[in-house]
Amino acid sequence: MDEAWAHAHRIDTSTAHPARRYNYLLGGKDYFPVDRDSGEEFERVSGSAKLTARENRAFLQRAVAFLATEGLDQFLDIGTGLPTADNTHEVAQRINPRSRVAYVDNDPLVLTHARAMLTSTPEGHSCYIEEDLRRPDKILNHPEVRAAIDLNRPLALMLVAVLHFIENDAEAHDIVQRLLDALPSGSYLVASHMTIDGNSPEQAAAYRALVAAGRIDAFTRSREQFSEFFAGLDLIGPGVEWVTDWPEPLPADQRPPGIAAYGAVGRKP
Numbered sequence: 001m002d003e004a005w006a007h008a009h010r011i012d013t014s015t016a017h018p019a020r021r022y023n024y025l026l027g028g029k030d031y032f033p034v035d036r037d038s039g040e041e042f043e044r045v046s047g048s049a050k051l052t053a054r055e056n057r058a059f060l061q062r063a064v065a066f067l068a069t070e071g072l073d074q075f076l077d078i079g080t081g082l083p084t085a086d087n088t089h090e091v092a093q094r095i096n097p098r099s100r101v102a103y104v105d106n107d108p109l110v111l112t113h114a115r116a117m118l119t120s121t122p123e124g125h126s127c128y129i130e131e132d133l134r135r136p137d138k139i140l141n142h143p144e145v146r147a148a149i150d151l152n153r154p155l156a157l158m159l160v161a162v163l164h165f166i167e168n169d170a171e172a173h174d175i176v177q178r179l180l181d182a183l184p185s186g187s188y189l190v191a192s193h194m195t196i197d198g199n200s201p202e203q204a205a206a207y208r209a210l211v212a213a214g215r216i217d218a219f220t221r222s223r224e225q226f227s228e229f230f231a232g233l234d235l236i237g238p239g240v241e242w243v244t245d246w247p248e249p250l251p252a253d254q255r256p257p258g259i260a261a262y263g264a265v266g267r268k269p
């Protein structure tokens with residue numbers, strides 16, 4: 001990406017940002033050298049950051065298609081990421097053109113790209129707001145979110161590859177609970193999360209060292225810890241699984257080795 005443009009738009013190019021690093025790992029072109037270097041370091045240590053990013057994105061798309069096919073037509077997608085192919089509203093509106101999507105991200109670069117690229121079908125609706133997951137009430141009460149989403153009807157709350165940026169467990173659980181409390185019965189939580197459960201002890205130690213040195217800001221959780229976000233929800237399909245294995249568990253010999261993220265979908269009773 002162009003540094004002069006970034007400077008004019010007051011985009012920080014001196015430290016890696018999750019949205020841009022993820023774009024690099026996905027093979028996009030909306031990143032700066034600092035994001036590429038961070039992505040490559042991530043790849044070196046985990047051995048599977050690019051693969052996991054692609055499989056995580058595929059999980060998001062399968063979950064949206066699944067829910068849209070079930071008749072769900074509202075999506076609150078927090079931690080949107082930079083627009084890429086087959087964003088949430090595109091997948092949902094392909095199945096139901098009347099689908100409505102509110103996107104939320106705290107990265108200003110996402111805002112500039114999203115406003116230009118996240119255009120809805122005429123029958124549906126999509127909006128994008130810059131807000132922080134740490135302020136769930138601000139998100140829920142935002143006028144653009146309220147115009148897009150009817151909180152009296154079931155919707156999908158999407159927290160895909162974003163909860164691992166909230167390090168503190170109590171804070172992360174409080175955020176998810178406050179969001180879920182605002183949703184009616186029949187709503188869904190779609191979430192994925194980075195893990196080092198599948199890494200070798202050496203890889204896991206190297207990853208922890210990277211986090212401790214402040215070189216990566218994705219705080220992994222175990223399967224058990226991630227499952228706790230779904231307490232009180234009815235898990236759909238195989239439950240909490242590797243992102244590759246939802247909704248259809250793969251035979252172990254067909255799962256790409258090194259996947260480092262879990263995914264799950266739960267329904268609020």
Ligand SMILES: C[S@@+](CC[C@H](N)C(=O)[O-])C[C@H]1O[C@@H](n2cnc3c(N)ncnc32)[C@H](O)[C@@H]1O
Nearest residue numbers: 019022079080081105106107132133160161165
């Ligand atoms: C790894 S990307 C995931 C994008 C998309 N959800 C997906 O899974 O394909 C994480 C996104 O979460 C955003 N993010 C990180 N912390 C956030 C926070 N506290 N509030 C809102 N967005 C956040 C980043 O800017 C980035 O765009």
